[in-house]
Amino acid sequence: RREPGGQSLRCIHIQDSEYILNENVLKTLKTRDLATNVYQNGVWGSYIHQHLQTSNNSAWIETDNAHVNVLNRDDLSSLTWLQSPIITANNINDPNLDTCTVHYASLNFRDI
Structure with a gap:
């Protein structure tokens, strides 16, 4: 999306094979203006990537909480x-x- 024209890119990923797009859904997705639109288990959502940096002196701890x-x-x-x-x-x-x-x-x- 950082390339020229990339701000206009929008993706639709439908994980439910029976789902059929219609005009009303496309209008709704357009107003949400998400780069990635995902339909899974009857729900629309999105995936994003957020890079979180760690300081060099911090140690990784595996935890459930x-x-x-x-x-x-x-x-x-x-x-x-x-x-x-x-x-x-x-x-x-x-x-x-x-x-x-x-x-x-x-x-x-x-x-x-």
């Missing part, structure tokens, strides 16, 4: 994954209980 936060207030470039102190169902041996399910999330400067 993590959250995203900014290291410096009002600086989205410091967005990073942090180990969470929250104890979830996995920690108490109950795999059938979900602490949280995220379907989609947005982030803007008011959030930080």
Whole structure:
């Protein structure tokens, strides 16, 4: 999308083989103005790629409990994954209980 004319590129990826596009859906997708439109399990969504940098002195820790936060207030470039102190169902041996399910999330400067 960074190439000349790339800002006009829009993609539609339909993962359900029975789904048929119609004019109303195309109009809705056009107003959403997403670069990648994905239809999966009866729901429209999108995929994005966000590169998160790590500092050289930070060590990677494998954990079941993590959250995203900014290291410096009002600086989205410091967005990073942090180990969470929250104890979830996995920690108490109950795999059938979900602490949280995220379907989609947005982030803007008011959030930080």
